[in-house]
Amino acid sequence: MQFTFKKLLPHFLVFIGFVVVSLAYFNPVLKGQEIYQSDILHYIGMSKQQNDFREATGEETYWTNSAFGGMPTYQLGAKYPHNYIKKLDLAIRFLPRPADYLFLYFIGFYILLLCLKVDYKLSALGALAFGFSTYLIIILGVGHNSKAHAIAYMPLVLSGIILTFRKKYIIGFLVLTIAMALELVANHFQMTYYLLFLVVVLGIAYLVDANRKKELPHYFKSVGIMVGAVVLAIGLNATNIMATQEYAKESTRGKSTLTINPDGSPKEITSGLDKDKITEYSYGFLESLNLFVPRLMGGGSLEDVGKESASYQYFLRLGATPVQALEQTKRIPTYWGEQPILEAPAYVGAVIIFLFVLGLFLVKGRLKWWLVGGTLLSLLLSYGYHLAFLTDFFINVVPLYDKFRAITSIQVILELCMPVLGVFALVRLFNDVVREEEKLKALKYTAAITGGLAILLLLFKSSFDFAGGNDGFYRQNYGQEFIDAVKEDRMSFFMKDTFRTLILVLLSAGMIFFYLRKKISQNAVIIGFAIIILFDLVGVDRRYVNNENFTASIKVNKPYQENQLDQYIRKDTTEFRVLDLFNREPARASYFYNSLSGYHAAKLKRFDELYDFHIAKNNMEVLNMLNTKYIIAEDEKGSPFPFTNPDANGNAWFINSLKSVSNSNEEISALDSLNTKQEAIIDASVFDDYLKTLKSTQFVTDSLASIKVQDYEPNKIKYVTNNASDGFAVFSEIYYQQGWNAYLDGKKVPHVRVNYVLRGMFIPSGTHEVAFKFEPEVISKGSTIAMASSIIFGLLFLGGLFYIFKTKKEESA
Template sequence: MKLGFKALLTHFFVLVFFVIAALLYFNPVLQGKVIQQSDIVQYTGMAKEQNNFRKATGEEPYWTNSAFGGMPTFQLGAYYPHNYVKKLDSIIRFLPRPADYLFVYFLGFYILLCCLKVDYRLAALGALAFGFSTYLIIILGVGHNAKAHAIGYLPMLLGGIVLVFRKKYTWGFVLTAIAMALEVGANHYQMTYYCMLLILVLGMVYLVDAILKKKLKHFAISIGILLVAVVLGIATNATGLMATKEYADWSTRGKSELTINPDGSPKENKGGLSKAYITQYSYGIVESLNIFVPRLFGGSNGEDLGESSKTFNFLMDKGMTRTSALNFSEELPLYWGDQPGVAAPAYIGAVIFFLFVLGLFIVQRKAKWWLFGGTIMSLILSWGKNFSLLTDFMIDYFPLYDKFRAVSSIQVILELCAPVLAILAVNELFTNKEVIGRNINALKIAAIAVVSVLIGLLLFKGMFSFSGSSDAYMKQNFGDLGPELMSLIQLDRKAVYTNDTLRSLLFVVLTATVLWLYIKGKIKENLLVLGLAILILVDLVGVDKRYVDKDDFVSKRQMNEPFKQKPLDQQIAKDNGHFRVYDPQEGLNGARTSYFHKSIGGYHAAKPAGIQDLFDFHLYKGNVGVLNMLNVKYVVQQDEEGRSYPATNPEANGNAWFIKKLTAVSSANGEIQGLGTLDNKNEAVVNTASFPAINRFNFQTDSTTTIALIDYKLNRLTYTSNNENAGVAVFSEMYYGKGWNAYIDGTLTDHFKVNYVLRALKIPAGKHTIEFKFEPKVVKEGSTIALASSSLLGVLILAGLGFTFWRSRRKEEG
């Protein structure tokens, strides 16, 4: 028991060290500052209406009208009942953001290495190497918080799986179930999906090992335990998963009802995203070498070279002011790789890469094979369209692969596997220090291999053009100076290529030297760990600081109120009605308007499919009638001096209106095409294939016919109507049949979809009160499953821990 207490104390101090390291790197949080994350700025705009409603009423709306004409908040931070996983996660992420995510990086990786029976000193070292991997830092800088959140729990999940295969069934079950719950709760299913691909590789390695060693019984038991743990972990997040699935089918991630493109040509009609969209961000094959040479392909779209750049001196010589020249040189477009643009290279570190290569030669454990296999799988799949044979196969045949974009992001698996194998290599030197000859030979081979690649990059850099896809735009944008300016930028690209290659070469040589001294017995283990720690931190943090540093932090108020109110916003705010605003400059992609008003635009990776189609088929072509039916009362315009102002649209249809005619079509194609010539103030188009019960198409209205919105809440809209005849009213609200219910005088009544995206309702003659209530069944059903699963998981964990304690006591007594 004393040993157990000592181990717990050791782990406690390691965690304290991680807290200190996270706070030191993001030290502005200690001054109450927050990091300015571009994606979070947009999210703040999207979520403001629901957050205000929640604060004012204490209710959870599950719907917002501030973005895309209206959408569920399932992917906008909705709160669900019985979400105990979120409470556990908030305990783990107790540090201020983004230090909390960095701490989770450290914690998860440390747990994985401990599960692999790595010396705690090396486990802590590996955690630092993983946490400070440049890609993991830069996603915190730009605001990909959900992605960072999910990545942080991936190694913890792997740790639980490893424990089960090590026959630590109880602790393995507990860790796997908890980690799976936290992983799914992080709500970035693309990262979770990629982790499952790695787990498939891991499973195949363990299966082959079980067959060779005739241990299939243990393998089957392990799989059974893991399946129960994974299912329970997933089920605790049932509400979020079910709601996300429901929304995904309604979004651009689902299968479109349309079989034509806006130009009338046949559409590739399949569930998921198009291949072009999925592979837009495909890593270049040679570009992948930037995992150990950071600016091999320029680094990012905005590199800060300051006064040391050739471009700065050129601009000064051309008469540009020092301030202007310096501003330009601090955001040099140095990236020239295959992707549309990057915020930073996916750099894992020259030191870690060298140790990874060493691990390929020196590590004898089966873990080497799934780590190596995961690395290769991740690397090749990240090439996307540059290795279309495999990518097309995965998109066409592998389940769910076509639901995710930016294939380059699968390199997170490489960034996880490489440092694990790197640390296992050092751990091998610790545990087998007596085999000096083997260790020296492995060190020589690894050093020769890596150094040869680096020297080759230096000798053959003339093979590269150092020109990027955006260079032509740069030349054109700067007129007569463009060609010469571009040639100077290319010289700066060559300079950082050479400098960073030499930098990586230096780190490799220093790392090899430190390892050689240890193998030869010149230095002890603690000195080796200290030396590697210094090299890894100087290497990685030195690159990280190029992209995320204290200058990226601002006051908390600035992030909580990221958009400043303009005169046009103040003018629109004087109108107390309920309507929408459209800013053509923002278009479909931007949440500024959503922050102040109800917008038909927004910012989300999975937009509602209906509004996307309306933009593609009509709004981008100037169909004002579609703006009218969406009740867009104000359109942001610019005057002759470039100042924005809200132009009133007097033709907006309002919140609801009775129509005289329903025009029947038999397909979604006909429905959206019908909007081109539709008199939508008096007519509506309905797809009778989706609503076959519609059997009346002509109605009477007169000057006394009225319908008006009298009470507005996010999750409840109340109208009064007066019509001498039975008729059909159209509402300028998005149709979402799996949550919105219509009530006429308190009686639930079926409503239907018209005009491709809007709600319509048959209303009897006379005066009536109509209510639309958002009552998503998925929340109630999912919450019930989550509660039952959490309770069962809690009971199993307590039972397992009790059994472990009982067994340990029996061993002591025996």
Template sequence: MKKINKIVPHLLVLIGFVLVSIIYFYPVLQGNKIFQSDIVQYTGMAKEQNDFRTESNEEPYWTNSAFGGMPTYQLGAKYPNDAIGALDDILRFLPRPADYLFLYFLGFYVLLMVLKVDPLKAFFGALAFGLSTYLIIILGVGHNAKAHAIAYMPMVVAGVLLVFQRRYIIGGLLTMVAAALEINANHFQMTYYLLFLLMIMAIYYVVIAIKNKEYVALGKTVGVFAAAGILAIGANATNLLATAEYTDFSIRGKSELTFKPDGSKNTTNSAMEHEYITEYSYGIAESFNLIAPRLFGGGNSETLAEDSALYSFLLNYGATPAEALQTVEYYGKTYWGDQPIVAAPAYIGAIVFFLAVLGLFHDKLKIKYVFLAGAILSLLLSWGKNFDGLTRFFVDFVPFYDKFRAVSSIQVVLELCLPVLAIMGLQSFFSNDKDKQWTSLWKATATSLGLIVALFLAKGLFNFSAPIDQQLMQMFGESQDKSFGISFINALKEDRMNFYTSDLMRSGLFMLAVAVILWLYIQNKLAQTTAVILVGFFMVADLFMVDKRYVYNNPDQFKSAREVDMPFEPTEVDNLILKDTSNYRVYEIQGRMQARTSYFHKSVGGYSAVRPRRFDQLFDYNVEKNINELGSSIDFQTLSFTKSNPVLDMLNVKYVIVPTGQGDVPITNPFANGNAWFVSKIKVVKSADEEIKALNSLDVTNEAVVDTFEDNGKYFKGGFISSKDSTASIQLKLHKPNHLIYSSENSKYGFAVFSENYYENGWKATIDGNETKIHRVNYVLRGLQIPAGKHTIEFKFEPQVVKTGSTIALISSIGMLLLIGVGVYLVRKKRFKIDD
């Protein structure tokens, strides 16, 4: 009976998590799905591979529908022996996105249980963590992998804490499973940021162990972590190995070019440009959004209404109410922070902050300093270019830091640490004597409200100007009344100031309300349970009211399942192009970095943070910097090009979607080379610089350029033979994402170029069944030496990394199951001994 009584509170908490998750995203109960912008793009990118998987019951691991061809390793590829993925599917049993919200709650609850927080406080703490504005917003826009990884972070921290507390069996098993789930979430940036917190925690416990000369215990801890880590990594070996293999091929790998598209010297040693890495840097003062959501105007999509100063100004200027409201909603841009795009402020909650401060004053557990250090480091690094010295140090000297962009997202560590400190503070507050409670309470109140007052006083230090103001000024300055633009911006600034003031007051009132509740408890006016429920209610209500501005402010946020699963409708241009059933590529000039084109066609564009580096460079260096020249070669009467473009021709771009005043039109490229062709001349160069420059003037129909220093890092020492007769030809007979068959005929020993992206690992070529070397030609394409006569040529994508990884994953998963079985047996045996 005692065991059942212990379990019941946790079961009630889990049921509560399920109910809150479903109620929060209640439209899913009506069969609707959340419309996530990034997932829409993913749907476009993954269309070909998903269709192929459905039709053939086979995994392609390659798609030809985006960026001229790329592996699907970061596009939802399904790997054999993915036992951890199956476990994750069980945990995410709720409809999306309620499943991720449930995972937020569950992971954080497990961490609080390890910190010995009682279930009621842990329940509210988990809700506060999961409803943190940033965590909700990433679900709204479709950063599912990021949300997935964040959800398992607290569980990993919980396992690590248990091991350091010398609960080796349960801690080791939890660390192993949680780490495996974290890696399986496949957002390595979030996992990488988690390692910073774990490193701080490790330093803390190792110093204590060395100080106390507890070397045996330290050795056991290292052994447990090693076993857990090896098996967690091994269970995800396929994805990890595939990602590691692909990284250098993607824009996350270092460029081989020594110059930029504008011709200037490339001086960076990083995988990505410093400006690109730090493009999304949190403003130093903007960080106070953590405690007052609209301190810097909220987000880019923040809307003003009839109660705004801008609306009143427009009415006074003579606009009708409808005109004023429309103008306010469209041009009333309130965000004035440092970041280019912000969906919503990263608000952790005024009460969460207050309780965290209370915890720092009140809680006696030294582990609180680990979470405080993690929060501070996270905050400093999130400033990016606004704290450039620290950021450059990490980019230049900390391994892998230069592989990730949007440094502001490291604040997820802070958004984990502060709620932990908050609930530790709430837990410890009710466990000390009343005198200590009052001392800690007034200090926390003075500190938190003092910060609010300081921000009120600092209001005059800000000008409330935004970069977009200049554009608005120029646009409205063209009106007959030249003062209109200035008055418009001044009214907009007044609204920004009103946001600043009102949200500071709002946060101050929430802090004061909790301080009063805790004071009433000290005065024996409230029971402990009542006080905890009231604090928890206000804490969750605060976050919920802010979240709903950004998740439910758009009536189209939830749509029918069909609209979400099939988000694109073919346009008239798409239908015209699709009448051509041959194999070709499409280039949409104003939409290369989106996936709509990939949904219907084999595109040279797409939407991916890890797009192929060399293919991307082709357009940056050879096509899009000369886009005006390309446009001038269009005959709009015949809707075709009058001049060839070497890069588009060799990529077999047969159609270019061009915007006009009357809408998009499909421009035919009669110079497209087709799927494969023999060349009569090979131009050999010795660097990537020479190779990409040669493409500007290369006769791609008859010539090919080859860099002798190929992808494998070794100079190709053999010569090239390129001869063809007048009737030489290559015909495409079969085209699947992972399997291509050609027939060739040439009376001479020749060299053929195939309009398919070169990828060193996985693609194998055979001529009449005999394997032959694939050369990288024309910077991105494949080339083969083909003997004279008639031949059958096949390309198959059979990545060895998948075979090797899936074998390791199977062995590791079996090892995990065995360890779990042994661990459960030992724990039960130990309990039986205690009971006896």
């Protein structure tokens, strides 16, 4: 027991250290403050209805009417039955947000390096380097929490793979199952997909090595064990995965049935996102160097250039007071790279890149090649349309690649690989097996490459024009003098940060040189690198995410305050929708009303298309059929005004005529001239069988015919209908086949999609109760699989631990 305690003590101290560092960086959380994350504010607005419903009823709704007319909540924080792996995830993230994610970065990477047989001191050093990589901090600042969540579990997944390849089959299986299940819990499949690329590169490297060592049986046995672990991990997340897969087909990530654009021109047919959307954020070749020099390309889109800037002098010349001029310099468009906008540079660190290059010379074998391979693959793919032949190949050939946008985020792979190889450079440096001459030669080459690159940038700065993509806009609005000042500030950033990088390279080289000359100890080198890595990365991180990003928790948890306009609209106790054309906060209306707006990366494709074709063009008939009773617009004084639409169709109505068309193009185009109160459009190519069940598509309605809402909840709506004749009703609710069921007097009946996005159904004469219930089968099926998988894993986990302890006891006997 004493030996075990001594063995675990260093790791326990590292664990405590990670907790302290995480809380120290995000220290406002200790005062009860929360980070102000723009994406999370949108999420709060989008998810309020379902959260209120859960709190009021104790039940879960998997549909919300608060955004885009209505959509599933699968990507809005839905809670699923038997999702026990989520409970484990919540237990692991015991620190207040976002310190919890920073801690996960640290501990996951630390475990990975331990699994690679790295000393705990160097493992801790590598963990700090990974966790403080600028991109990983930036995404916490803006609220990309699910992305950070998925990235944090990547090293743990790799740990399970490494253990299995090291013939630790049982522990490898258990670690990989848990890690992969946690990775999937994060629910950011783009990051998990990119992790798969790195795993493939790792697998190829191990396959080549296994073939060379004639260990192919072990290799394929390991792969088989890992496949089993991944399958079980998928089972533990079955509900989430199945629901997401089902919804993806109907979302903007799925295939459209339209072959025309809103202007009538032919549309490029794709199975996923348009190529322009996929490659919109493509990394420039020169921009790659901001991995090494943070503000080489000006930093983020808008930077604080300070009092010593040319921009400050420009505003003074315009007549601004010093205080006014300083205020103006806080948001200067310094970025001159290739992307449309950029929150901050994806800075890996001058010190880490120095060590990475050193590792290229000192580290040998499969470890080096899968890390270098992963780094190169992620960098090349991040170039997007700048490297069109490779990007086009992946879009056209590699499955699912066309489902994701913002391809520069694939650089998370190199942000993981570089610190690993950098740490192994130090491992080899401290290894007596490597000859001193080889170490010294590697140091010389590394210093020449990294230091030489920094010097070349300084010497040839005049060859860069420092021109940004949006300079034309600023020139038109502020004049050429402003652009000249901005370019001067861009050059200043370029010079300062390049010189900063050169100093860090020289310090790194100097420490290693003195170590090789036996002037300083190994521990001194580790401490020295810890200091300069933290100085390097934290110094850049604090430019973008610091205490100013925090605010009182009430402002985060209740970001939207009710105003007089909201009070006026909310006095209306009927069920209706709101179109907000005034507020720039896209999810604000969703916080208070059933809204046609919202904020989500994967809204329903049909609604998105309807918006582009008609809502954006103010087609009032379409707004009427969506029961848009209020439109928040700008009055003549520039203030928000609630325009009341008296022509809104209401919640449901009987029509006179059901017109069939032959495809989606005709269906959406017909809405241009449709009288939605009297007519409805149905796509015969989809609902021909239903049309055949109707005696006629012409119906008789009179003034006494009515459909009234009796009960209206997100996942259940009841109506009472009265009609002297057989009729066809249109319901102002979004059609979603995978879950919504219609009931007539308690009996399940078919319903169809009409008017491109709405629900419609035949209702016989007389008085009836009509109910729509959201009863997605995917939830019941998925939760059953998740429960079964949990039981299986629980038994395997206990059996595995028993076998391990029994084996160790026998070995020690």
